[in-house]
Amino acid sequence: MSGPRLYYLDDIPTPYRLGVQKLVAERWPGEFRLGFCAESEPGREWTLDFSGIDTEFIPGKQYRRPSPDNPFQIKWNPGVARSLTAWKPDVVILSGYAHPTMWRAARWCIRNKVPYALSCETSMRSSLSPSGWRWNLKRLIAGWIVRGMAFGLPVGSEAAEYLRIFGPTDAPMYYFPNTPDTAPIIAEAKRLRETGGEPALREKLGIPADAAIFLFVGRLIDAKRPLDMVRAFLAAKGAEKAVLLVIGDGALMEAMKAEAKGDPRILFTGWMKDMQAIFGLMSISTAMILPSESETWGAVVNETMAAGTPVVSSDRVGAAIELIRDGESGFLVPVGDVPGYTRAMERLLADPALADAMGAAAHEAAIAQGEAFATGNLIAGALAAVAKKA
Structure with missing residues (x-):
């Protein structure tokens, strides 16, 4: 050649x-x-x-x-x-x-x-x-x-x-x-819409049909600051019918469960091997929460946005800084600002149309880059x- x-x-x-x-x-x-x-x-x-x-x-x-x-x-x-x-x-x-x-x-x-x-x-x-x-x-x-x-x-x-x-x-x-290769995520989001598969996915994990889902996928370690997310969710007004779904495991699992105090709205799955289910959850969630102390990139941001779901991220995650337009395709919150995460959750819960618009903007941003x-x-x-x- x-x-x-x-x-x-x-x-x-x-x-x-x-x-x-x-x-x-x-x-x-x-x-x-x-x-x-x-x-x-x-x-x-x-x-x-x-x-x-x-x-x-x-x-x-x-x-x-x-x-x-x-x-x-x-x-x-x-x-x-x-x-x-x-x-x-x-x-x-x-x-x-x-x-x-x-x-x-x-x-x-x-x-x-x-x-x-x-x-x-x-x-x-x-x-x-x-x-x-x-x-x-x-x-x-x-x-x-x-x-x-x-x-x-x-x-x-x-x-x-x-x-x-x-x-x-x-x-x-x-x-x-x-x-990351987002084609399988986009395909699963489309499949769920066209086949009406969302109720079965919710039932599989014990998530009520009308519950807004705040999702976390990752290691439960200090660098991810997952306790910030639990505290923010527990303080959110209007979250009585919402769930915080935590997919992953790590050294902070027991501390997170202790912080949750048995609240049935906070679900811990451990690691899930069914990637199709994770992709589906990305597409039906109200938002992905990513409160990390620092990440040079964070591919889960690309993946979630490609699925048509906004991300609420700390301002120390490289992908979030580059892909999210604050208030339009997601929210950027100063790292460690628990009330800031709470306010973002409350806005999305109070205005489903805003969440949908942010999801559409997130999808376009992920595809464009x-x-x-x-x-x-x-x-x-x-x-x-x-x-x-x-």
Whole structure:
């Protein structure tokens, strides 16, 4: 195949990047190869289909003991330079700068005058303050990688700002949001509408037919601040017939049950393996609640909005910051502001038409910044870098 050769180096396979990677493989006007530093991380193992993509797993090691809150591990793949030399790319995409493997790949690109891009999820809200010795040390270690990139692939505007300040750099930015595969979610929402399947789904979980549903899906850990959600729900006026449905498990499960004090409106399911049921619940809920302390992205935001349901999120969740228009397609609440979550719930309960309008706006926003959007931006940035080099 003629045309420029694009190499995409990622840390591990994930479902929220696979769709874009497949589209890039399909639409890139030349040869495309996808390389990984590792097959998985503890707690982040998925069975994914890479058919149709030229894929390689570079031998290497992972370091750092994972915790329940953060499974992240440092990747070191000393053979990455050999892989790049053998394949001879014209442009390279690097998944961030956290791993020494990415540093080695960036050095290879600089030595061989091959343009490269960095994807970035970090924002100024989730990073260190841009001053002090820790910030300066981090910039000393990794700032050169940002300064050397031909273009950036930030997940959104705040990540772009971070890259510009951290480098610093004036390289062009092409927004590259994390994009889980929302097609099954949209299909299940449509199926429930067309077949009238909602009553059976409610009955399966013991949810009354007329109850508004506030949904949470995730780990019950400190970083997610799920106790804020329970306290907010218990304080909400007009929630007598509503339910708070908590799907997930974790260290705070017992504390949440104690906070709920046996209130029958708060339902704990533990982890659910039936993804079709979860997708259906996303589509019939009044809102998803996500009170996290900090999340660089948060794919559940894309998923819920694609299902046509608004999200009530803290203002420290990357996907919410980028996708939600506060008061139009959901609500952004200052992290830790329990009364703020209560007010958002009360507004949605008091005005079902508002909830429906927000859900429609949420769906449109999720689709507008979906896989096609991210793929187009990556390809545009890579082609521009190749053309500039020529």
